[in-house]
Amino acid sequence: MKNNIMKSSKIIFLFFFCLLLLNFQCDDDDDDVQTIMCDTEVIVDNSVYQAVEASFYSIVTSEIDGDCLAVNIAASGCGGETWVLTLIDSEDIAESMPPQRYLKLSLFNNEACLAIYNKIQSFNLTLLRIDGVNEVVLNIEDFPEPLIYAY
Numbered sequence: 001m002k003n004n005i006m007k008s009s010k011i012i013f014l015f016f017f018c019l020l021l022l023n024f025q026c027d028d029d030d031d032d033v034q035t036i037m038c039d040t041e042v043i044v045d046n047s048v049y050q051a052v053e054a055s056f057y058s059i060v061t062s063e064i065d066g067d068c069l070a071v072n073i074a075a076s077g078c079g080g081e082t083w084v085l086t087l088i089d090s091e092d093i094a095e096s097m098p099p100q101r102y103l104k105l106s107l108f109n110n111e112a113c114l115a116i117y118n119k120i121q122s123f124n125l126t127l128l129r130i131d132g133v134n135e136v137v138l139n140i141e142d143f144p145e146p147l148i149y150a151y
Contacts, residue, residue, distance in 0.1 A: 038068040038124035042087045049090040055107035070122040077111035080119045084108040087123045099130050100137040125149050
């Protein structure tokens with residue numbers, strides 16, 4: 001009988017010890033390292049900026065999340081799968097506080113349909129950072145208002 005009690009207490013101890021060890025496993029929900037993946041890089045080139053002509057689209061929403069600018073546009077097309085959306089910086093920096101940059105959003109749309117589709121694309125803004133400051137105003141042509149990129 002004493003032997004059965006010892007076995008039972010060892011089993012109970014082992015069970016609780018295993019539960020304790022399981023409690024120390026890594027948590028998949030750790031937010032210590034948050035990596036946001038952007039779809040494409042911003043093109044920083046004044047000659048490309050000057051060469052880009054007006055695109056026909058409507059801006060539905062725009063939002064900066066970390067180093068990514070997510071833009072939701074609407075345009076006519078057959079589905080939007082072939083659209084190429086590009087964000088181009090002029091390389092001009094206005095010396096204000098915070099500094100300001102000037103950009104254009106270009107849509108290459110070769111689809112000849114009359115339906116309206118939306119496309120969301122994100123752009124990595126890290127190339128637009130300016131040394132010595134921690135935010136920059138982004139003036140994107142045809143956007144309703146400037147965006148603040150804080151880093």
